[in-house]
Amino acid sequence: MIQLKGTNLVLRFPQVHPKAKASIEFMRTLRVPNDGNTYPLPAGLGSFELEHIEDHKAQLPEDWLKRGGVMLPMFQSEAMWISFNGTYPIALKVATGKINAITGELWTNELTDEPQNYVVLSEQPWLDGYAVEQGTVRQFVATPLGSGESAEEQITGEAAFGGIQIQAFPMKREVYKELFESPKLTDEVQQYLEIPAFLRRCSEPAMGLVPGGSIAQEIHKDEYGLDAWDLSAGSRCFIHTVNSEAWSELTDLPMPHKPISARDYKSANIPWFKYYAQDKKALPGSAILQKLKSKKEKPATKREDAEIGQNMSDLPVVKLRRSDVVTEGVF
Amino acid sequence: MLGDQIRTRRELLKDADRRYSLRQVAGRVGIEPAYLSKIERNEVPPPGEETIKKISRDLELDPDVMLAMAGKISSDLQEIIRKRPLLFSKMLRALKEAPDHAILEVVREVTDGDW
Structure with missing residues (x-):
């Protein structure tokens, strides 16, 4: 089951194992420059708000209500990364506009390993964008659905869905018991708790997502294998990304946040991050996603991009490892 | 009471759509119009679960709420x-x-x- 707790989607599979749970948070962040360079991981500057779609059914299109799920307000200038928290291994598929963000393929309800169409929680603490090549993702950047720019429109030629889709499959109970509940592994399992995820916290109403600038991030290969996942216990959620211009009209709520500018990021001296998981193999990335065009840049954004790109060397880069102890950053 | 709720709802719908006459609703639910009339006037004990569910569906009412009004649980x-x-x-x-x-x-x- 999936529940909404504050700004977290909480995944729980009590029928599989009492510990089979995780949470997913959609983090607001700066758009990294789309200038051919590959950047470190930008920090999260707060979470995107989430609302149950049924709470605003009076003003919503019928097809949105049929899909169920939650709504997420987003400015056109914003970018996002997705934060995963939890210790129980879960295979998670992530798509935008029903285009798989790991493989570039059209959405199916199946988990596949050839190619691997999911990330493994909690081995993968974050996902910042589309997996375009080994060690590099292109950032999730907002674009109005219907602009022709979204990954969905570039691949299918249609602006039918937009939003973000997730589907989660927990590890089978017997596999978990064998791998993680043997006494000698207790110390190793404990390390998963120490992934410093929160360190990074330092028109048409529908919004789509398009590949933006490049970020250094590996998508880890599944080391457990497809048989480890309980395919009978999957849960799905449709996250409707809503253009900030339509949010108040649809929900009678004010926009809960302001967009982040490159200037804000730089003036706050917020660090960038590099994440190392030396013992993990990385997926090669998707040839389909690699061919996608980026969001068209507006002149003002280009200036900001150039500014932040030129000043990258001024900003601190914090190196993180899986075994790093959690400490609160000063942002 | 259950009967009042059914009658109020049915007459509200009938103002906009003749298909919600006593006769036509009774026909869709599969009961006699006279029986539906007695239900609406609370002259008979509440009908069985299935009948309450059928009436609720036809009049777009919540069946659990209607069953509760009849002192029943689904x-x-x-x-x-x-x-x-x-x-x-x-x-x-x-x-x-x-x-x-x-x-x-x-x-x-x-x-x-x-x-």
């Missing part, structure tokens, strides 16, 4: 409690005085629809 809910009586009786008693928002916090799932 058989599927009874079955849920019968399967795990200790767990559910404990849970329901614990939630008895809880405000609606607190109960929603405990049980509300994000919906998954057709996409």
Whole structure:
């Protein structure tokens, strides 16, 4: 089951194992420059708000209500990364506009390993964008659905869905018991708790997502294998990304946040991050996603991009490892 | 009372759509118009679960609310409690005085629809 707790989607599979749970948070962040360079991981500057779609059914299109799920307000200038928290291994598929963000393929309800169409929680603490090549993702950047720019429109030629889709499959109970509940592994399992995820916290109403600038991030290969996942216990959620211009009209709520500018990021001296998981193999990335065009840049954004790109060397880069102890950053 | 609720709702719908006359609603539900009339005037005991559910569906009313007004509980809910009586009786008693928002916090799932 999936529940909404504050700004977290909480995944729980009590029928599989009492510990089979995780949470997913959609983090607001700066758009990294789309200038051919590959950047470190930008920090999260707060979470995107989430609302149950049924709470605003009076003003919503019928097809949105049929899909169920939650709504997420987003400015056109914003970018996002997705934060995963939890210790129980879960295979998670992530798509935008029903285009798989790991493989570039059209959405199916199946988990596949050839190619691997999911990330493994909690081995993968974050996902910042589309997996375009080994060690590099292109950032999730907002674009109005219907602009022709979204990954969905570039691949299918249609602006039918937009939003973000997730589907989660927990590890089978017997596999978990064998791998993680043997006494000698207790110390190793404990390390998963120490992934410093929160360190990074330092028109048409529908919004789509398009590949933006490049970020250094590996998508880890599944080391457990497809048989480890309980395919009978999957849960799905449709996250409707809503253009900030339509949010108040649809929900009678004010926009809960302001967009982040490159200037804000730089003036706050917020660090960038590099994440190392030396013992993990990385997926090669998707040839389909690699061919996608980026969001068209507006002149003002280009200036900001150039500014932040030129000043990258001024900003601190914090190196993180899986075994790093959690400490609160000063942002 | 149950009858008042059914009659008020049916007459409201009938103002906009003649298909909600006593005769036509009774026909769709599969009961005699005279019986529906007596139900609406509370002249007979509430009908059985299936009839209440059919009337609720036809008049776009919540069947659980209508069953509760008739002093009944849906058989599927009874079955849920019968399967795990200790767990559910404990849970329901614990939630008895809880405000609606607190109960929603405990049980509300994000919906998954057709996409």
